[in-house]
Amino acid sequence: MCLGIPAKVIELYEANGMKMARVDFGGVIKEACMEYLPEVKVGDYTIVHVGFGLSILDEQEALETMELLRQIDAMGDEGRPA
Amino acid sequence: MTDKPNLLGWTCPRPLQNYPTIVMGHGAGGRMMADLIEHLFAPAFDNEWLRQMGDSTALEQLMEMGQRLAFTTDSFVVSPLFFPGGNIGELAVYGTVNDLAMRGAKPLYLSAGFILEEGLPMETLGNIVTAMAAACKKAGVNIATGDTKVVQKGHGDGIYINTSGLGVIPADVDIGPANAQPGDVVLVSGTMGDHGIAVMSVREGLTFETEIKSDTAPLNGLVEAMMEAGQIHCLRDATRGGLAAVLNELAGSSRVGIEFDERKVPIRPEVNAACEMLGLDPLYIANEGKLVAILPETAAEVVLSAMRQHEYGKEAAIIGRVVAEHPGLVTAKTAIGGIRVVDVPAGELLPRIC
Amino acid sequence: MKYLDEYRDADLTRKLLADIQKTVTRRWTLMEVCGGQTHSIIRSGLDRMLPPEIELVHGPGCPVCVTPLEQVDKAIALASLPNVIFTSYGDMLRVPGSAQDLFAVKAAGGDVRVVYSPLDALKIARDNLGKTVVFFAIGFETTAPANAMAVLQAKAQGLTNFAVLVSHVTVPAAISALMDSPDVQVDGFLAAGHVCTVMGFWEYEPLVEKYKIPIVVTGFEPVDLLHGILKCVRQLEAGRHTVENAYGRSVSREGNKPAQAVIQQVFEMTDRAWRGIGVIPMSGYRLRPEFAFFDAELRFPEVQAIETKESPLCISGLVLQGRKKPSECPAFGRECTPQTPLGATMVSSEGACAAYYRYGRYSNH
Numbered sequence: 001m002c003l004g005i006p007a008k009v010i011e012l013y014e015a016n017g018m019k020m021a022r023v024d025f026g027g028v029i030k031e032a033c034m035e036y037l038p039e040v041k042v043g044d045y046t047i048v049h050v051g052f053g054l055s056i057l058d059e060q061e062a063l064e065t066m067e068l069l070r071q072i073d074a075m076g077d078e079g080r081p082a
Numbered sequence: 083m084t085d086k087p088n089l090l091g092w093t094c095p096r097p098l099q100n101y102p103t104i105v106m107g108h109g110a111g112g113r114m115m116a117d118l119i120e121h122l123f124a125p126a127f128d129n130e131w132l133r134q135m136g137d138s139t140a141l142e143q144l145m146e147m148g149q150r151l152a153f154t155t156d157s158f159v160v161s162p163l164f165f166p167g168g169n170i171g172e173l174a175v176y177g178t179v180n181d182l183a184m185r186g187a188k189p190l191y192l193s194a195g196f197i198l199e200e201g202l203p204m205e206t207l208g209n210i211v212t213a214m215a216a217a218c219k220k221a222g223v224n225i226a227t228g229d230t231k232v233v234q235k236g237h238g239d240g241i242y243i244n245t246s247g248l249g250v251i252p253a254d255v256d257i258g259p260a261n262a263q264p265g266d267v268v269l270v271s272g273t274m275g276d277h278g279i280a281v282m283s284v285r286e287g288l289t290f291e292t293e294i295k296s297d298t299a300p301l302n303g304l305v306e307a308m309m310e311a312g313q314i315h316c317l318r319d320a321t322r323g324g325l326a327a328v329l330n331e332l333a334g335s336s337r338v339g340i341e342f343d344e345r346k347v348p349i350r351p352e353v354n355a356a357c358e359m360l361g362l363d364p365l366y367i368a369n370e371g372k373l374v375a376i377l378p379e380t381a382a383e384v385v386l387s388a389m390r391q392h393e394y395g396k397e398a399a400i401i402g403r404v405v406a407e408h409p410g411l412v413t414a415k416t417a418i419g420g421i422r423v424v425d426v427p428a429g430e431l432l433p434r435i436c
Numbered sequence: 437m438k439y440l441d442e443y444r445d446a447d448l449t450r451k452l453l454a455d456i457q458k459t460v461t462r463r464w465t466l467m468e469v470c471g472g473q474t475h476s477i478i479r480s481g482l483d484r485m486l487p488p489e490i491e492l493v494h495g496p497g498c499p500v501c502v503t504p505l506e507q508v509d510k511a512i513a514l515a516s517l518p519n520v521i522f523t524s525y526g527d528m529l530r531v532p533g534s535a536q537d538l539f540a541v542k543a544a545g546g547d548v549r550v551v552y553s554p555l556d557a558l559k560i561a562r563d564n565l566g567k568t569v570v571f572f573a574i575g576f577e578t579t580a581p582a583n584a585m586a587v588l589q590a591k592a593q594g595l596t597n598f599a600v601l602v603s604h605v606t607v608p609a610a611i612s613a614l615m616d617s618p619d620v621q622v623d624g625f626l627a628a629g630h631v632c633t634v635m636g637f638w639e640y641e642p643l644v645e646k647y648k649i650p651i652v653v654t655g656f657e658p659v660d661l662l663h664g665i666l667k668c669v670r671q672l673e674a675g676r677h678t679v680e681n682a683y684g685r686s687v688s689r690e691g692n693k694p695a696q697a698v699i700q701q702v703f704e705m706t707d708r709a710w711r712g713i714g715v716i717p718m719s720g721y722r723l724r725p726e727f728a729f730f731d732a733e734l735r736f737p738e739v740q741a742i743e744t745k746e747s748p749l750c751i752s753g754l755v756l757q758g759r760k761k762p763s764e765c766p767a768f769g770r771e772c773t774p775q776t777p778l779g780a781t782m783v784s785s786e787g788a789c790a791a792y793y794r795y796g797r798y799s800n801h
Contacts, residue, residue, distance in 0.1 A: 002435075002436060002470045002471065002472030002473065002497075002576075002578060002628055002629070002630045002631070002656060003361045003434060003435050003436060003472055004578070004629075004630045004633070004656075004686075005358050005359050005437075005440070006437065006438060006439035006440060007359075008438070016589065016592075016593065017592065018585075018589070022291070025355045025356075025358065025359045025437070026351060026354070026355040026358070026437030026438065026440070027292060027351045027352040027354075027355040027437075028290050028291075028292045028294075028352055028355040028356045028359055029290060029291035029292045030289075030290040030291060030359070031291075033553075033555060033582075033585065035585060035694065035698075036581055036692055036694045036695040036698075037692075037694075038694060045438065045439055047630065047633060047686050048359075049435070049578055049579065049582065049630060050435055050525070050552065050553045050554065050579060050582045051552060051553025051554070051555050051556070051582065052553070052581060052582040052585070054578070054581070054630065054633050054634055054686075054692055054695065055633045055686045055687070055692060057439055057685050057686060058684065058685045058686075059685075061684045061685050062439070062684075062685040065663075065684060065685065066442065069448060069451075069452065069659065069663060070448060070451070072455070288550070288551075288552050288556075351437075354437070355437060358437065358440065360552065361526075363479075415481075416479070416480045416481045417444045417446065417480065418444055418445075418446050418449040418480050418481070418482065418485075418658045419446045419449065419450065419481075419485075420480050420481020420482055420484060420485050421481045421484060422478065422479060422480070422481045423794045423795055425774070425794050428530070428774055428775070429530065429539075430539070432526030432527070432529055432530070432550060433525075433526040433550060433552055434525065434526050434527045435499075435525045435526075435527055435575060435579060436470075436471045436472055436475075436498050436499055436500060436527050436575075436784075
């Protein structure tokens with residue numbers, strides 16, 4: 001149910017009345033349907049599952065969370081400065 | 083990668099032009115089959131042994147005292163017939179050449195049996211045969227005998243090829259799957275997973291744009307260079323089932339454990355990406371031009387160096403070692419530093435969604 | 437690969453493991469719902485790196501394992517029909533039906549094709565107008581938007597030779613059923629990150645209230661999994677129970693609205709049988725009546741009357757619910773091995789039984 005891989009949108013186009021994209025999975029280029037991501041732009045990273053984009057990855061959120069994970073002390077609160 | 087023969091350049095000799103496709107008559111043993119042999123197979127594979135045109139071919143003395151004959155057979159049924167980086171003809175030659183080389187043998191002669199499906203375009207056959215001839219030259223072997231049969235339409239995937247091979251193992255060479263010893267080093271000759279992904283990428287329903295090429299190649303030259311550099315205990319080409327299958331076979335035959343580091347296995351980024359996308363594990367994907375070697379630790383660096391200087395070993399790498407623990411079992415250190423058991427592959431590798 | 441490699445970082449993994457170790461004061465049993473999470477845990481070796489106080493129970497979150505036997509048998513029957521091209525995700529090909537699997541049908545001459553996307557199945561239908569293309573529409577909510585779009589597209593393109601065999605299951609009802617079962621002892625859940633990417637996580641809020649257990653939306657890579665486990669364990673140690681999101685880069689509370697809208701348009705809720713578990717009310721999707729034309733079961737009524745027969749030895753269902761360990765099954769390692777599986781949990785590479793089998797051999801040495 002779950003194999004969703006991050007892919008970068010490199011081109012947007014229409015086919016069969018559907019919003020489609022050429023996406024780059026870290027070196028492998030394939031087409032994917034973007035009907036479920038109406039605001040997606042070229043350059044966005046999306047989670048693609050069975051040929052459909054399901055979410056636009058939030059880079060800001062990802063960076064912040066990564067920082068938090070690197071810094072949190074398990075005994076204390078999240079968000080405490082390093 | 084060397085230049086492949088210009089496959090579109092095959093031109094059809096006059097008698098065959100009357101038949102743009104293979105028909106049942108081409109396998110019937112009469113005039114049509116003789117034309118096929120005379121105007122297609124024989125010119126392509128031409129050598130002094132094939133010219134004997136007997137029911138069997140007489141070979142001169144092959145061996146000296148202390149040497150042994152190596153003998154192998156393999157059948158090739160790949161579909162599609164042509165894929166990025168190779169085709170069924172090259173596979174048929176290199177696959178058997180490599181099986182001989184994996185015993186340390188110098189490959190000498192091949193037989194070639196063709197099962198053709200009625201309706202196969204003559205041009206397709208011509209291209210495959212041309213590719214085989216070029217592959218023989220590259221590997222330094224000769225097709226000394228052959229056979230052709232034709233089956234009815236619908237009873238074959240266009241063409242199936244069987245090749246058997248004869249080679250000679252030098253007197254002091256003992257390379258075999260049961261020779262691995264605890265303390266030995268495990269190495270691979272280059273990137274894993276290229277062939278399987280190349281073939282998969284042109285199969286309907288799994289295509290993607292990026293071209294990933296098969297690594298189809300003859301390994302006998304590489305093996306010679308390796309043997310000259312140092313002692314080898316085991317050699318295996320990592321075909322169906324990939325690296326995982328080979329390591330399990332060797333661990334089982336030698337009754338030893340094998341431990342390797344996943345991060346040390348060379349894999350092309352595009353192959354890695356394709357595997358992520360399809361939910362496949364590169365360790366289980368077929369190769370057609372890569373070998374796994376197990377050798378004493380003392381020989382490792384020298385052999386590795388010799389490999390890296392060879393056309394087909396440029397990305398050779400040491401990936402692990404043989405241990406006395408858990409005989410028959412293969413384990414790997416994962417990217418995060420954990421341990422996983424790398425089991426025997428279950429069967430055909432399938433993309434997954436879950 | 438961006439957004440993958442960072443989440444497989446060995447140092448960060450070690451640090452999070454240490455954080456978890458420092459947090460736990462007693463044993464906790466957590467269930468990860470999604471088969472993809474189980475796969476990642478085993479593939480990375482994470483299960484053997486967690487502190488001994490944490491027990492991970494692998495939940496019924498894998499379509500391979502829970503697709504009802506009836507649907508698998510119907511798939512096999514459809515694939516065996518002449519003039520049918522049966523298309524499926526790869527996962528389903530080795531799942532045992534009552535008598536055989538789809539692979540065996542292929543071997544006997546059936547036209548069975550693996551596809552990566554339902555759009556590929558549509559293409560096959562366009563290219564083979566003389567045959568009927570049946571698509572095996574399985575999966576959780578993650579896959580429903582894609583499967584639904586295939587039906588909409590078939591309708592829009594007038595592809596009368598396309599039909600779907602639907603077997604969707606949904607997560608929240610399954611969690612309820614598990615928590616209602618007296619034998620199941622789970623302290624917290626790691627919810628499936630991609631299911632929640634589609635559906636959001638508001639549906640889990642009533643569940644944490646009712647069952648007083650933490651539910652943490654979790655991703656799939658080692659760092660994501662440890663992040664989810666850490667959040668879950670911290671809640672448990674503090675006696676809290678809420679829904680938290682440890683996969684914020686992909687998941688929001690509301691989820692993907694356009695995808696939900698299409699699911700609603702094409703599917704409706706239905707009772708579904710989960711293989712080995714039984715019928716869970718309102719735990720699946722079926723085609724709405726206006727799309728009945730594309731329902732393979734109606735297009736080929738002959739497959740309705742199939743009699744199914746589960747292996748009497750197989751206890752997959754109990755394993756899937758975490759009520760029994762694979763090693764407690766009398767057939768484990770004997771009649772039932774990865775090469776000769778009796779049930780889905782031995783077929784699937786992340787099935788609990790297959791995983792036990794693999795590691796059991798390792799631990800025994």
